[in-house]
Amino acid sequence: MAKILVGMSTCGLSAGARDTYEELKKLLSDDSSHELTLTGCIGMCYREPLVEIRDNGTRTIYGDVDAGRAREIVDKHLANGTVIEDYAVYTEDASGRKGGAEEPFLTQQNRIVLRNCGVINPESIDEYTERGGYEATRRALTVMTPEQVVGEIKESGLRGRGGAGFPTGIKWSFAAGNDADQKYVVCNADEGDPGAFMDRSVLEGDPHAVLEGMIICGKAIGATFGYIYCRAEYPLAIARLEIAIEAARKKGYLGDDILGSGFDFDIKIKQGAGAFVCGEETALFASIEGERGMPRIRPPFPAEQGVWGKPTNNNNVETYANIPWIIVNGASAFRKYGTEKSPGTKVFALVGKIEKGGLAEVPMGTSIEELVFGIGGGIKDGGEFKPVQMGGPSGGCIPEHLKNTPVDFEHIPQTGAIMGSGGMVVLDATTCMVDIARFFLDFTQEESCGKCTCCRIGTKRMLETLERITTGEGNTEDIAHLQHLAQQIKQASLCGLGQTAPNPVLTTIDYYEDEYIAHISDKHCPAANCSALVSFNIDRDKCTGCTLCVRDCPVDAISGGKKQFHVIDQGKCVKCGKCITSCNFDAVYKA
Amino acid sequence: MKTKEADFAYRLWRYDGAPGELIPLLQSAQDHFGYIPRRAIRYISGVTNTPESTVYGVITFYSQFRLQPMGKHQIRLCCGTACHVAGAPTLLDTLRDELGVEENGTTEDGLFTLFTVACLGCCSLAPAMMINDETYGKLAPGQVRRTIRKIRRQENKKAAMEEVGV
Numbered sequence: 203m204a205k206i207l208v209g210m211s212t213c214g215l216s217a218g219a220r221d222t223y224e225e226l227k228k229l230l231s232d233d234s235s236h237e238l239t240l241t242g243c244i245g246m247c248y249r250e251p252l253v254e255i256r257d258n259g260t261r262t263i264y265g266d267v268d269a270g271r272a273r274e275i276v277d278k279h280l281a282n283g284t285v286i287e288d289y290a291v292y293t294e295d296a297s298g299r300k301g302g303a304e305e306p307f308l309t310q311q312n313r314i315v316l317r318n319c320g321v322i323n324p325e326s327i328d329e330y331t332e333r334g335g336y337e338a339t340r341r342a343l344t345v346m347t348p349e350q351v352v353g354e355i356k357e358s359g360l361r362g363r364g365g366a367g368f369p370t371g372i373k374w375s376f377a378a379g380n381d382a383d384q385k386y387v388v389c390n391a392d393e394g395d396p397g398a399f400m401d402r403s404v405l406e407g408d409p410h411a412v413l414e415g416m417i418i419c420g421k422a423i424g425a426t427f428g429y430i431y432c433r434a435e436y437p438l439a440i441a442r443l444e445i446a447i448e449a450a451r452k453k454g455y456l457g458d459d460i461l462g463s464g465f466d467f468d469i470k471i472k473q474g475a476g477a478f479v480c481g482e483e484t485a486l487f488a489s490i491e492g493e494r495g496m497p498r499i500r501p502p503f504p505a506e507q508g509v510w511g512k513p514t515n516n517n518n519v520e521t522y523a524n525i526p527w528i529i530v531n532g533a534s535a536f537r538k539y540g541t542e543k544s545p546g547t548k549v550f551a552l553v554g555k556i557e558k559g560g561l562a563e564v565p566m567g568t569s570i571e572e573l574v575f576g577i578g579g580g581i582k583d584g585g586e587f588k589p590v591q592m593g594g595p596s597g598g599c600i601p602e603h604l605k606n607t608p609v610d611f612e613h614i615p616q617t618g619a620i621m622g623s624g625g626m627v628v629l630d631a632t633t634c635m636v637d638i639a640r641f642f643l644d645f646t647q648e649e650s651c652g653k654c655t656c657c658r659i660g661t662k663r664m665l666e667t668l669e670r671i672t673t674g675e676g677n678t679e680d681i682a683h684l685q686h687l688a689q690q691i692k693q694a695s696l697c698g699l700g701q702t703a704p705n706p707v708l709t710t711i712d713y714y715e716d717e718y719i720a721h722i723s724d725k726h727c728p729a730a731n732c733s734a735l736v737s738f739n740i741d742r743d744k745c746t747g748c749t750l751c752v753r754d755c756p757v758d759a760i761s762g763g764k765k766q767f768h769v770i771d772q773g774k775c776v777k778c779g780k781c782i783t784s785c786n787f788d789a790v791y792k793a
Numbered sequence: 794m795k796t797k798e799a800d801f802a803y804r805l806w807r808y809d810g811a812p813g814e815l816i817p818l819l820q821s822a823q824d825h826f827g828y829i830p831r832r833a834i835r836y837i838s839g840v841t842n843t844p845e846s847t848v849y850g851v852i853t854f855y856s857q858f859r860l861q862p863m864g865k866h867q868i869r870l871c872c873g874t875a876c877h878v879a880g881a882p883t884l885l886d887t888l889r890d891e892l893g894v895e896e897n898g899t900t901e902d903g904l905f906t907l908f909t910v911a912c913l914g915c916c917s918l919a920p921a922m923m924i925n926d927e928t929y930g931k932l933a934p935g936q937v938r939r940t941i942r943k944i945r946r947q948e949n950k951k952a953a954m955e956e957v958g959v
């Protein structure tokens with residue numbers, strides 16, 4: 203009997219996994235010898251929809267499976283056992299020998315956090331327990347003392363995966379040390395970095411691992427209630443969490459007297475409502491309490507006064523997902539991965555101009571080059587590597603010459619970027635560095651909660667300056683002006699949003715000042731991105747002579763009749779970009 | 794399954810003064826009405842004993858909440874980092890031009906509302922957008938226009954058929 207798994211996370215579904223699943227269901231409807239089920243994201247987002255066949259100890263994962271390929275898989279693989287080599291991305295035979303086109307993508311990874319993602323059905327608690335799930339909870343609740351749990355986590359050296367890298371065990375010991383009638387465990391699932399989605403993938407692919415991490419934390423610090431603050435943009439993650447919580451309650455892993463240990467713990471999901479600053483923990487607490495999500499002044503720290511003024515421990519999704527593994531395998535096993543000061547693994551979202559975009563989990567200390575070129579397959583369409591952007595709006599651009607930098611909490615900050623949540627956006631020669639800085643400032647300016655003047659108005663002024671530069675209105679003092687503002691905002695902001703908002707600007711000035719100067723002095727955008735500083739042209743190979751752009755151009759700058767090549771008169775063109783948006787054949791380009 | 798209306802009414806009725814329920818109440822009101830109408834603010838303010846101004850303050854803080862009705866088809870164009878470098882700004886221009894509205898605007902016929910969002914979580918399909926629950930990836934301007942026009946045609950056809958009573 204074969205088991206067929208369809209990857210049904212957000213990435214799979216948006217690539218069409220629902221149709222694939224429905225087609226398989228139809229084809230297998232009168233064949234009870236096969237089991238069709240769903241699973242989470244295995245990380246190969248670039249080959250979604252993915253379908254895995256497990257049969258007699260063998261595994262075959264097929265990529266880009268649309269309804270047509272689904273039929274072929276049923277006809278050939280399920281009927282005769284023939285593996286369809288053309289789109290088998292990963293195979294494993296009964297003796298464990300691995301193969302397939304994308305085998306290196308998976309085998310170069312070490313999966314602790316993603317151990318179950320793409321392997322089990324996230325909606326089935328039984329599949330989770332069959333893989334050793336809830337063993338850690340059992341140990342922490344019935345065998346270990348709270349001190350031993352905190353000790354083990356301290357020993358492991360696990361550092362928070364939410365960005366700042368604070369040692370988790372030490373954080374737990376603070377909350378454990380404060381006496382109160384009620385304490386809380388909070389899971390930060392707000393994942394605000396636009397370009398990172400590992401938390402979503404874990405919640406959708408292995409929700410019980412996060413629940414377990416929270417239960418164990420509750421035991422360790424003496425809390426009986428937990429909140430998961432999940433962004434509302436993740437409906438599937440919320441739905442799977444709800445299923446998981448319900449199942450855990452039924453099996454007695456949540457609720458009163460868990461596993462007969464006398465320990466009570468329950469979890470509630472709180473949906474965010476769309477505010478980036480709510481990822482900051484004190485703002486998150488305010489939001490849980492139903493208020494505007496504005497950061498609060500520290501001290502008092504969350505371990506003293508968090509949600510509802512009670513001692514609270516807040517960790518990131520990925521941090522919690524590490525916990526059960528550490529409890530079962532021990533701190534020293536965890537320390538075998540990663541570096542002395544940043545033990546363990548980290549999940550990275552490889553996106554942007556990269557061949558193999560997806561999620562990859564590697565030991566801390568792996569170099570950017572290994573990630574981008576080794577696992578990620580290099581730059582898309584053979585393009586030229588420029589920088590990687592790490593840490594999203596709080597982070598920075600790490601240029602090509604620093605590509606040997608080990609990715610961990612010690613080395614990344616030295617480049618001016620931050621680890622952040624692990625989003626790695628790979629950029630190539632077509633990306634304008636000034637525009638990237640403008641893009642992030644636009645984001646932070648919009649998301650500033652407005653409490654600190656420097657953050658509210660300072661980011662606005664920086665954005666205006668950057669907008670001037672990208673539209674060719676910049677002047678020579680602008681760079682110094684930006685740096686000056688950046689310093690003020692960093693120093694005078696209350697929370698991490700303002701303190702880090704200037705990073706994208708500072709790093710791009712550090713490494714790509716020549717691009718700023720080209721915009722300001724030469725009125726030229728080297729990446730041919732900023733509309734005001736480029737010329738619009740029509741590609742003769744793509745133009746079909748449909749006259750659409752000729753008719754749409756507001757200043758009659760385009761000539762050419764039906765079935766003739768169209769030409770833009772550069773003297774008349776006002777660079778409004780209308781022709782790019784109206785062409786049906788993508789024939790208009792900037793140069 | 795509870796209907797959305799019942800859910801909102803039920804939540805109001807069940808509300809027992811527990812703190813922290815303001816945002817969930819607003820979310821359920823928006824689920825029910827499609828936006829947060831004036832009267833929902835009044836109900837919620839009354840039941841939770843929170844001044845209307847405070848409720849309004851919370852609504853305007855969070856980008857999820859809407860004070861105006863939304864179009865039948867909600868377009869969410871991803872403007873996350875990966876989509877930005879893959880050409881989302883051009884797509885935004887295209888959508889603005891095709892629909893004749895700015896961000897957060899609703900077309901006059903009430904068919905479309907245009908939103909931009911930060912990362913839909915399918916960066917490997919960048920640039921991407923969602924129209925209601927459907928995701929469209931690896932987009933180019935022409936394809937965006939065709940998609941919108943197709944929906945518009947279908948809606949017009951439906952409206953015409955309803956008018957003649959088919």
Ligand SMILES: Cc1cc2nc3c(=O)[nH]c(=O)nc-3n(C[C@H](O)[C@H](O)[C@H](O)COP(=O)(O)O)c2cc1C
Nearest residue numbers: 362363364392393394481482483517518521698699
């Ligand atoms: C503006 C801002 C946004 C943040 N967004 C997130 C987020 O989306 N997810 C997250 O886990 N931490 C986020 N953080 C960090 C949290 O404040 C907090 O440090 C983290 O959740 C602690 O968990 P950890 O110790 O497990 O890393 C953000 C911080 C700031 C200043």
Ligand code: FES
Nearest residue numbers: 871873876913915
């Ligand atoms: S940046 Fe658009 S889907 Fe992630």
